[in-house]
Amino acid sequence: MGMPETALIKQHLIDPEICIRCGACEAACPIDAITHDDRNYVVDVNICEHCMACVPVCPTGAIDNWHNVPRSLAYTLEQQFSWDQLPALLTEAQLAEFGAADMAIDAPLTQKEEAAQVAAAAEPDPSGETPFDSSAYNSTLPPWSGAHAYTNLYGPRAAQKTATATVTGTLRVTEVGKEYDTHHIVLDFGAMPFPVLEGQSIAVLPPGLDARGKPHVPRQYSIASPRNGERPGFNNISLTIKRVLQDYDGNPVRGVASNYMCDLKVGDKVEIIGPFGNSFLMPNHPKSHIVMICTGTGSAPMRAMTEWRRRLRKSGKFEGGKLMLFFGARTKEELPYFGPLLSLPKDFIDINFAFSRTPDAPKKYVQDLMRERAADLAPLLADPNAYFYVCGLKSMEEGVMLTLRDVAVQAGLNWDEIGGALKREGRLHLETY
Ligand SMILES: Cc1cc2nc3c(=O)[nH]c(=O)nc-3n(C[C@H](O)[C@H](O)[C@H](O)COP(=O)(O)OP(=O)(O)OC[C@H]3O[C@@H](n4cnc5c(N)ncnc54)[C@H](O)[C@@H]3O)c2cc1C
Known part of the structure; x- marks a missing residue:
């Protein structure tokens, strides 16, 4: 017997805004639930068994989207093929309208939920609070003064494929x-x-x-x-x-x-x-501040932003705000661009290096440096003209976000308000891999 039409399901969807149409998910699906046209990769709700084979192979995370919907309103393939972005999640009130809100969701956990559960089981939080989810603060909006970003000019659904x-x-x-x-x-x-x-x-x-x-x-x-x-x-x-x-x-x-x-x-x-990418973009208005936190090759976008600000400064026609860089690597030899970074003027950029494996020296991570510089970071967290960028190893993301939260709280700031503003105003961007 089929599922009742009001039954709440967790529908697996692919975010067309982030997907790079590489086809890894379709190739990994053992039961052909994923297909594509020249526009989007989509998941057939009638076939997908939530086996998760497609999730780890996705290079961007576009695959990790799960929407609670009543069975009768599940998104069809035709709908998914037409999307430029995912629809908004249905609210509890909307679900209640369909008589679905109280029903148990019998579906596997998303990667984020599973990670949060594993963390909670390993280290039960005595306060009983929900585990910290760093991605909840990641903004999908660019800074208001960000320039227009062209995307997908070349790719499977563009006129020119490569x-x-x-x-x-x-x-x-x-x-x-x-x-x-x-x-x-x-x-x-x-x-x-x-x-x-x-x-x-x-x-x-x-x-x-x-x-x-x-x-x-x-x-x-x-x-x-x-x-x-x-x-x-x-x-x-x-x-x-x-x-x-x-x-x-x-x-x-x-x-x-x-x-x-x-x-x-x-x-x-x-x-x-x-x-x-159309959100991890730099602000372009005068006196806007940029805080860059990175490890290893996560320095690439930070080099791009720093160099653009350096060229603007040289032109004498732009008054930039503060630039702060927190850069971590195991040793200084492993740090890309170590030499050129050191020659940038101190009044142009405030550079903080953290090395975790220098012989005979204590281990230092970017979070340690951020705590040391809390007095400078806290005012920037509260400043609507300051923008934060985190890029590098996936493992750094949570530690960095927890440190930003601690910096705010210790300065007497309300983290819920600050965290909400960072996301709402396109002021915090995470790109970890
Ligand atoms: C948005 C985004 C931006 C990125 N930017 C950069 C960048 O600027 N510079 C850069 O070097 N990479 C960057 N990457 C990572 C890059 O896309 C590749 O994943 C990486 O180069 C490995 O690809 P590969 O084909 O060499 O390894 P694969 O053949 O894909 O993998 C071989 C094996 O190595 C493992 N593996 C993959 N990546 C790593 C890693 N980094 N460290 C250790 N093991 C790994 C895999 O799990 C697999 O077992 C970025 C990724 C994303 C999603």
Whole structure:
């Protein structure tokens, strides 16, 4: 017997605004519940069994969306194919109207819910409060003064499927060593239009086929150069790419895209899709402040923003606000752009480095530095002209957000109000991978 039409289901949906149409989810689905047209990837509610095989392979997190809807109102494939963005979640009042609010939801947990439950089980909170969810503060809105971002100009649903770029520069930006090898790669688009803003990303299509005989899925990389080019006036961008030689558990692997990119030579051609991202963008109004918190290659968008502000300052026509950078790596040798960063004027940018594995020195993480600088961070949290950006390892996200909360609370600020404002006003942006 089928489910009653008023039964509340947790419908699995893919966010068309974030999805880069790489096809990894469709390939991973063992029961063909995911399909696509030339516009969107969609999930068939009549087939999906919530097995979660598609969730870990998604490079962007677009896959991790679950909407409570009465069975009779489940979104059809036709509806999903027409979307440019996800519909709003139904409110409890709306669900109650359909007689569905009180019914139990018999569906698996999302990744976020599962992580929160695991954390709560490992460390039960004596206060009984809901576990901290850092992503709840992440804004999907750009700063009000952000410039217009072009997205998806090249990709499966664009008129032109890929842009071909030529490598015009490649440079190792970490000190030579076995474990860390990060390259600064410059790609030139020639006469192909490729407008970008600081904070956006592109995706690389590595040549060849994967183990299943299918084309490799695209891998995303943040743009490390400002809007008017790595070289001002040129139609080029730069990327900061770490060669992946170990998986997250430390086992030896050879990451497909990162090794392909780090091995490229000047003159080689690369297939690119994008640009992506319309919220992790910098403010453009005078005296706006920027707080950048990053680890490793998470420095790429911070380099782009810093360089744009440096060029504006040089022009003498823009009065920027404060720039604060918190930058973490295991050692200074592993830190991309260590040398050039040190030569930036102190009255232009306030740089704080944290190294977690320097021999004979105590471990320091970006959160430790943020606590040390709490007296400077607290006023910025309360200032509507200050914007916060976090980029780098997924594992840093929660610690950084908890630290921002502590900084606010210790300064006597109301975190619920501040956290709400950061999200509502496009003032906090998280990009971790
Ligand atoms: C929005 C966004 C922006 C990104 N920006 C950058 C960037 O600026 N610079 C950059 O270098 N990367 C960036 N990444 C990560 C990048 O997209 C790739 O995931 C990364 O380069 C690994 O791809 P690969 O093909 O080499 O490895 P794969 O072949 O995909 O993976 C090989 C193995 O390594 C593991 N693995 C994957 N990535 C890592 C990692 N970083 N550390 C350890 N193990 C890993 C995988 O789980 C797998 O087991 C970004 C990701 C996102 C979502």
